Amino acid sequence: MLVVQKYGGSSVAGPERIRRVAQRVVDLRRQGDDVVVVVSAMGDTTDELISLVQKITDNPPEREMDMLLSTGEQVSIALLAMAINKLGEKVISLTGPQVGILTDDVHTKARIVEIKTDRLKEELAAGQVVVVAGFQGMNTANDITTLGRGGSDTTAVALAAALKADLCEIFTDVDGVFTADPRLVPDARKLPCVSYDEMLELAHLGAAVLHPRSVECAKIYGIPLHVRSSFNHNLGTIIKEVGEMEKALVVTGIAHDLNVAKIGLFDVPDRPGIAWTIFQALADENVNVDIIIQSAMRNGVNDISFTVAQSDLKKALAVVEKVQHRVEAGGYTYDENVAKVSIVGAGMVSNPGVAAMMFDALARENINLDMISTSEIKISCIIKASEAARAVRALHRRFSSCVENENCVASA
Amino acid sequence: MLVVQKYGGSSVAGPERIRRVAQRVVDLRRQGDDVVVVVSAMGDTTDELISLVQKITDNPPEREMDMLLSTGEQVSIALLAMAINKLGEKVISLTGPQVGILTDDVHTKARIVEIKTDRLKEELAAGQVVVVAGFQGMNTANDITTLGRGGSDTTAVALAAALKADLCEIFTDVDGVFTADPRLVPDARKLPCVSYDEMLELAHLGAAVLHPRSVECAKIYGIPLHVRSSFNHNLGTIIKEVGEMEKALVVTGIAHDLNVAKIGLFDVPDRPGIAWTIFQALADENVNVDIIIQSAMRNGVNDISFTVAQSDLKKALAVVEKVQHRVEAGGYTYDENVAKVSIVGAGMVSNPGVAAMMFDALARENINLDMISTSEIKISCIIKASEAARAVRALHRRFSSCVENENCVASA
Known part of the structure; x- marks a missing residue:
């Protein structure tokens, strides 16, 4: 069996933890498996390097940022x-460029274009454990690139895909994917199994265990992921394609996201092209818009509301300030004190009562719904930020019979 | 003009110093010169990385040491x-492998085999200042190698040779090469100019300004070196081929070395092959022997003495312990409390009185000579370590009229 393992920065923060990871890798190897290990930079390395940069320039060239930050993973490998090696196993470390992880030219957030597997296969055939630097690759100019947020997860999944690995294990500092954030919901339970699509929704919705990019890649290439803790030997959460039969489970998990701000344009004339004008202007400034709601027309005008990440609020407001005159809006408002709570589940689409159950659970807590957005496998509500924790707990209670999922099949 | 500059670890220790080096590079660039800058790892980086290693293993694979340590220079570049870039000049950093510095396979002390100059020339032609990581290269397996001690100096000189640079400036934390160690001899003077051969003797003899390897390389390719301080704009010491005329200067400098230990085998039978047996055994253990003296034969037996670096003493004694029986020596002694003082000068060979002057100067200080070794351009004496400082001062006084060298020509 060929296994790709990925260990995040907290798993390799310091010599003691590195020795523990080594033991874990060696244990697997001695079961007879071929092992490729992907590691991130140790603990705070990246932050320390960035603080050095800030003492030199406020506008570093992105190529040089990649040159700098890629050293963190190189130290780890x-x-x-x-x-x-100290434990007696044959091992070799390889940087992203050495592996042949070829990316596009977009420094600091490059995308993988191709992975050459010759060297990897050669080293595996020679009986080596191969330790690969996550987060980094090389463009056609032979320059080092980094993959941006979630980069090491993406490296691991892409390597697993390129090598046709049997399994990709993502080691992190939590036990797996939970039915809700255990810090908010003490009786949240670990999910033994979720589908790629559910994980994508959970990942996008603020369950920060796995970056959506890596889940997308795993889905495309059908690589089963096992998200588990590097601090114990518990089984974590398996993420894989789940068949129709198994979709009977209605609600897989409750997610929440506090990094949300809401902007509303009011009294916008109802003319074709208005929405395009607004959202193209935002896209031009690289502002990602999440939920968009257009209210029913009233007296020939609409209200258009949307949410953005709080970190993008300033940029978004600057765009709205300019665009409001072009679309002849009556004005605009914004609110930073909002949160998004969501229920996610692959079986939701065939259970029309679920949305009503969600709204009812929130209403009973006197929680007002500001915006609502639905997809085939999730329902999200924008509410007051101060009510988010209470909302998540109420939803977890209400759907608690659904979120038991011991074998990927449960009755709703 | 094409100039290669090299800045050592202390010159780039911290953001403030890096900004100062940047200003210096930019000033040169704005005079219209093409500039290639070679840098070492920042200050204590290498020591910090090694201390991490020591918490993991006492016997790290050398390939992985190179993988680890090469990150230090990558951070610097x-x-x-x-x-x-912040100062407004076009600039690009390149690692050793990216430049195309090809080395042999000897990890941790690789030698440069070839430097591909395509990328360097391309970047220079595009008007870039090119910042190159010192100390590192790549072997034919695409693995990162490091060049060992004096590696960054060697990178700079080798790049200057490959690019046919007009000048190679070595920036360090002292003002240049001095007639003696200024800490011992307060009136030691900076030498404006020395020949490659003199510098080689001075470098080998403990004037730790430049690694002998880089001086050898500069001599072979005829690259003029300028050793100077990165903390001021004083002219330093030029190292170049010096013509016959200029060799009139008898004594260029006084060097001393405290890292010396002496070993003596006594009553060794006078048979062919004895010296070979001893020194081959030492070479087999990678012990570098410096001075070797065989005393005149007495009753069919010899005394053989030699010096090694103090760090090699333990290894050397283990060899001697074994070899003494094979060569039927009467026994052996050793002494760690010795030092080597030397006078160096290209004109010495044609001035037979110099040795006598040296011995006289030391005798007047009641300093006993333990061993004496001479070459065309230097005379070294092994003396008691406790007398080294006094010896250096006495020699500097005696040869003080010779060690004025304002324009590379002086009267002896």
Whole structure:
């Protein structure tokens, strides 16, 4: 069996933890598996490097940022390889460029274009454990690129796909994917199994275990992921394609996101092209819009509301300030004190009563719904930020019979 | 003009110093010169990485040491490139492998085999300042190698040779090469100019300004070196081929080395092959022997003495312990409390009185000579370590009229 394992920054923060990861890798290897290990930079390395940069310039060239930050993973792979060698196993470390992880030219957020597998296969055939630097690759100019947020997860999944690995294990500092954030909901339960689509919704909705990019890649290539803790040997959460039969489970998990701001344009004349004008202007400034709601027309005018990440609010307001005159809006408002709570589940589409159950659960808590957005497998509501924790708990209680999921099949 | 500059670790230790180096590079660039800058790892980076290793293993694979340590220079080049960019100049950083510095396979002390100059020339032609990571290269397996001690100096000189640069400036934390160690001899003077051969003797003899390897390389390719301080704009010391005329200067400098230990085998039978047996055994253990003295034969037996670096003493004694029986020596002694003082000068060979002057100067200080070794351009004496400082001062006084060298020509 060929297994790709990925260990995040907290799993390799310090020599002691690196030795523990090495032991874990060696244990697997001694079961007879071929092992490729992807690691992130140790703990706070990246932050320390960035703080050095800030003492030099406020506008570093992105190519040089990649040159700088890629050293973090290079340190990790060398140290982990030494620790594995110390335990008596054959091992070799490889940087992203050495592996042949070819990316596009977009420094600091490059996308993988191709992975050459010759060297990897050669080293595996020679009986080596191969330790690969996550988060980094090389463009056609032979320059080092980095993959941006979630980069190491993406490296691991892409390697698993390129090598046709049997399994990709993502080690992190939590036990797996939970039915809700355990910090908010003490009786949240670990999900033994979720589908790629559910995980994508959960990932996008603020369950920060896995970056959506890596889940997308796993889905496309059909790589089963196992998200688990590097601090114990518990089974975590398996993410894989789930068949129709298994979709009977209505609600898989409750997600919430506090990094939300709402903007509303009011009294916008109802003319074709208005929405395009607004959202193209936002896209031009790289502002990602999440939920968009257009109210029913009243006296020939609409209200258009949408949400953005709080970090994008300033940029978004600057766009709205300019665009409001072009679309002849009556004005605009915004609110930072909002949150998004969502229920996610692959079986939702065939259970029309679920939305009503959600709204009822929130109404009973006197929680007002500001905006509502639905997809085939999720329902999201924008509410007051101060009510988010209470909302998540109420939803978890209400759907608690659904969110038991011991074998990927449960009755709603 | 094409100039290669090299800045050592202390010159780039911290953001403030990196900004200062950037300003210096930019000033040169704005005079219209093409500039290639070679940098070492920042200050204590290498020591910090090694201390991490020690918490993981006492026997790290050398390939992984190179993978690890090469990150130090990569951090430096990225930060320096950012600082130069901030000052408004076009700049690009390149690792050793990216430049195409090809080495042999000897990890941790690789030798440069070839430097591909395509990318360098391309970037220079595009008007870029090119910042290159010192100390590192790549072997034919595409693996990162490091060049060992004096590696960054060697990178700079080798790049200057490959690019046929007009000048190679070595920036360090001292003002240049001195007639003696200024900490011992307060009136030691900076040498404006020395020949490659003199510098080689001075470098080998403990004037730790430049690694002998880089001086050898500069001599072979005829690259003039300028050793100077990165903390001021004083002219330093030029190292270049010096013509016959200029060799009139008898004594260029006084060097001393405290990292010396002496070993003596006594009553060794005078048979062919004895010396070979001893010194081959030492070479087999990678012990570098410096001075070797065989005393005149007495009753069919010899005394053989030699010096090694103090760090090699333990290894050397283990060899001697074994070999003494094979060569039927009467026994052996050793002494760690010795030092080597030397006078160096290209004109010495044609001035037979110099040795006598040296011995006389030391005798007047009641300093006993333990061993004496001479070459065309230097005379070294092994003396008690406790007398080294006094010896250096006495020699500097005695040869003080010779060690004035304002324009590379002086009267002895």
